[in-house]
Amino acid sequence: MSTKQPLISLPSHYDGSARLPPDEVLRPLMADWARSGKRLAAVCYLDIDRFRDLNDRLGMVAGNAALEEVGRRIQAQLPRESVMARVGGDEFAAVFAGLGASQCAQVLESIQAALAAPWTWRDQSVNLDASIGAMLLDSSGPPPETALRQAQHAAFFAKRASDGKVHYFDAPQARADEQVVRERQRIQEGLVRDEFFLVYQPKVDMQRGVVVGVEALIRWQHPERGLLPPVQFVPLIEDDALVEQVGDWAIGMALWQAHQWRLAGLEISVSVNVAPRHMMRWDFVDRLARHLSQFPNMGVGMLELEILETTAISQFANVALFVEACKALGVGVTIDDFGTGYSSLTYLRQLPVSAVKIDQSFVRGMLDNAQDRAIVQGILALLQALGLTAVAEGVETLGQGEALLAMGCTLAQGYGIAMPMAAKDVLKWVSEFEKAPLWGTNSMPSAALPPPQTAA
Template sequence: MSNDMQKKTPTLWRFLLPVLILLAVAPFALTTQQTSQQLDIIRDGAREQARTLAGLLGITDALVGDQASAAMRLLKERGAALGAPAISGTILIDGKAVPNLVLGKIPQADRPQLVDDVTALLGGTATLFVKSGNDFIRVTTNLRRSDGTRATGTLLDPSGRAIAALRQGQVFHGVADILGEPYITRYDPLYNARGQIIGAWYVGYKADMKVLHDAVENTRQLKSGFAVVLDERGRIRFISSHVPRSQAILLLHDQPRGWVQVVEKIPSWGFEVIVAYPLSEARAIGFANSWIMLAAAALLAALLISILFWQLRRLILDPIGSDPALATDVVQRIAAGDLGHDGLEAKPGTLMANVLHMRQKLRESMVTLRENADRMSLSASVFDHAHDGIFITDAAAHIIEINPAFTSTTGYTREAALGHTPQELGFASHDSSFFQRLWQEHAGEWRGETWNRRQSGEVYAAWLDIFVVRDKSQSISHYVGLFSDITQAKAHQQNLEHMAYHDPLTQLPNRTLLSDRLHQALARAARSDELLAICYFDLDDFKPVNDTLGHEAGDRLLVQLAARLRTCLRESDTIARLGGDEFAVLLCSLQDTRECTQTLERLLAAIRTPFLIADKTIHVSASIGYTVFPLDHSEPDTLLRHADQAMYQAKINGGSRYHLFDAEHDRQSRGRRQEREKIEAALPNGEFRLYYQPRVDMRQGKVVGMEALIRWQHPELGLRAPIEFLPMIEDTDFAIPLGEWVILEALRQIEAWQLAGLDLQVSVNIAARHMMQPDFAARLAALLHGMPQVAPDRLELEITETAAIENIAGVAQTINSCKLLGVSFALDDFGVGYSSLTYLRRLPVEVIKIDQSFVRDMLHDQEDLAVVSGLISLSRDFKRQVVAEGVETAEHGVHLLKMGCRLAQGYGIARPVPAEEVHAWVRAYRPDDSWNQSTL
């Protein structure tokens, strides 16, 4: 070997060694990178599986959520028709005392008619809960236990999300376990008249879990991987069929490092979907898919070794094409996996040039391989797992590939579909020329609804997207179609639209649709110069039907009535149900009012015709109010209100008739309504005052009590007497809060007088509407409890004779309940009503007050004197105290004392005075001297 050869040999080996290292390391580095990418793809696939399974629950919730809201509205409407919610004592359910929930006066325990009526119309389940402490107890329900009995008396899950929301006064809408089964539910708080939560409304639909069950059972990730669905308590609800439950529980609990778990949460259910698979299987697949890269690396290594040996054979350095140290550095960096471009150049045909070229191609190959692998993996995953059906055709529109969703939607297998055109497989069956036009137009994209036919012959609606794929020459190479079955969605949408605009019971238009048609009819009437009648009516005798035969019979009557009334109207007319037994009718294109009244006569005759319900003949009638446009040229809502007002006037006139709206009567009604609103506003504005009129014992000459009389300190009109405002509100609900205010103010004044050394009993007048409230005694007890310094016997409640005999049994029961509290009662204005010994005997009152109209005129009217004398004797015989009102002169007192009446009040003794003047008046009071003489 020459000296030159000896010098060159170490340099060649220094060059050769890094290259050999590169050949050894590069394949493993590339394999590792490829394997890592494959592991990411497998994890993404598992995550997609979890999301797909979670999506099944979301679809179930979305499909049922709207129906649950509609059922809740219907349940509340039916409940409101029964009356206001309240608690009336306690009852026993399954041997346990629970609060007695009533709607109106009807206890709801073990009374399933309300919930059964709602679910009979809209399906699902319904329940009324009563709140007992922190628990909510089912008092009426159509949920069933495992033995088939109703689940009355069972508790709402105390640890569930629904009860947590109800305790905070919030609505809960979501999924909850009920008696061990998942339901899509809605819970609304149930309030009493004071705004307190006393229970809850519930509607729910049992979740159909079969699709999810089957999907989870058939899920397999790799060879040993599996899927599970955990409920909100961590229990396994569903699991892949090929994995033992015990093994899955152990893996989920221990979470070994050799297993990968992908978790997808469903907040509305509280569920979790977990897809787990062994990492070893994923790595094995990654290594198996890297053989192409290893083969490419082996071929490249062979090429490099050939080039190196060829250079060694020549034993020269020049062909290297660069400094040996620099070439060595480049090779070392390639061996380390650094394929980045660094600006190096070499003489063409040299080893360095080949190495640099090889590095560039290797870099480009790596980028291409990575992009292709990612793209192919993603495309394949999307294609196979897409919910939408996908088909690909060639340029001649023959199908060359479909995905699994295509088969599940159309029924055609891949083998049956390939080679056929979409039209041959039932696409766009509604239009035979659809695809011919589409192919001819060569549009880049088309989307819209089509009607297709499955292999079974069933027609279904689909949303179809078709777009064109072009090659490099811009010629059409393929068509791609994506479609989804929207049949159920369209049907659901149509059902929701119908429910939004129609009454669920009678299927008549509801208030919303009526309003829309009214606006359209008004516009047409204005253009055509024709008359339009707006009619409003309800049934005169409908409530007794519900009370005697039940709400189901009432509903059946309304359904028959709706069908009967449709036959009385023209196609252009509209009849709508507004709620309960209230209806509205639009009579369009009328030439004169006589045409309207003829139609109303037909409607009344149809309503009067007897109905046959449950083998019983039922007679009802109706009161109809109507107004005519443009004679009444008002806004749409005002026209309906005018018709409503006319209907009430028809009722006042005796019912079973129609009445045309009267503008003057409406003006008076508005005036009365505005006055009532001012009266009601006076209470929160602090405008009411109590004046006090003394009651004296004429025989003993001392003051024994005061009667509290309300006055209104009007900000503009000054002090107004009770006769000026009480008649307008005594039959309204406002009489209740106003009565409670009077009682509370009287109790406060009694306490103030006691502190000042004045011990007087105070009488308070109670309106009939207030007295007849079911919770009157309970509310009175609460007021007395709030004033512990006032003895209950210092309060006397006065009721009128007329109010008492309207419901003598109920009034007597209320009086007895209040007397247990220590309160006494007086019968006011006695003698002006339908007085009878029976009423007097049955009413447990202590005091009878003779009406002032008899006392005032008894000095010059013998009949009035006889009445007064008789009432005094009657009271004495029945052992009742008697008080004479209207004592205006001392002579009145003398005659009363002679007849045996010692207690009196009236202007002859004192006019009503403010509370601050009472103490001084009592100290200064002196009885008339003639009274002392009459007692001798």
């Protein structure tokens, strides 16, 4: 690396608190670069990973010292004709002039390696990794302010991918991201405008011929696009804070509806799906307790939360704490879509969950596919040995229900039992089902079972 100082360097008295405006950082070098006739440059944006945790754990003095150290390490790796400065709380900007894509990549690799070197603060080891966004441009490129925003946009995706990564600005991706932002804003507006509502799919005990609960499922009555199922909007918010708002709304609405049914004489549990991000929110349990406090007469187990098997496996320690905290509030937790992940006997043995739902893909195919049937039998044997309740999803025919009963599985839900329905229809449906259940000694004739339908 050249020993020549960057055109704008960190002042000798730099203490980690001073910042330079982006224009002040970029304009001098960009103007010089344009006059020189050089064709390529790179604008980079560096965001220190986990800096807030460092500040909270070690204090602001350590935070400022870390910023100063990061600045020195970056500056030491800069090539000739470069500029850098701190432009945000824990963010730095840099411009490399006259470098091609491969040379830029080499510089960024050297910066990452320099930051990854151990740094000690008062006998405590601290990581100084940074997520880096880069924008490569030629003399016809955008103005400095736009280039910096684009590099910052790329840094956001580098941080989201994982710590210490480099992401290059991608214009088509940026346009797609802008569309996602607009759609998320529309979902936010839909919450305010009461465009969302819940439908309920019954869960039954096939052996006793009774309804034991309902699963709450979200729908969006979009004023222009019509009725939208969750697959058309939930994926847009799964990694955004908005999924926490939607999930919080769903829990509150489901509890209110269960209370209304109780007043009408129907004691029935209601389950709500919880997204991984929502479940890991720091104040989730406190907010759940506040929801429950609004309905003090609701019994233990009247609310259940459903989490995906893949979440339970990938975040086992946090999920274990979550399940215990919910259990202390009288709220059960069910593992959903069991069998689709890489199941672990350890997590099943250690998580005090209320039930496990066998994924519908196995249930639907078990009469025609010997492997699916073997999987269902194996899961049921495993759950029985561990003392866990099994619920079969995706039951669409009488034959599937009869096969499940023969295997010892009594709880089920699916389109063949009932479609998701409006809250106002639940009371009547429960009464009619329990008068003439599909299975058991008082069951209706086989011909009366409706064919599978499309979900509401």
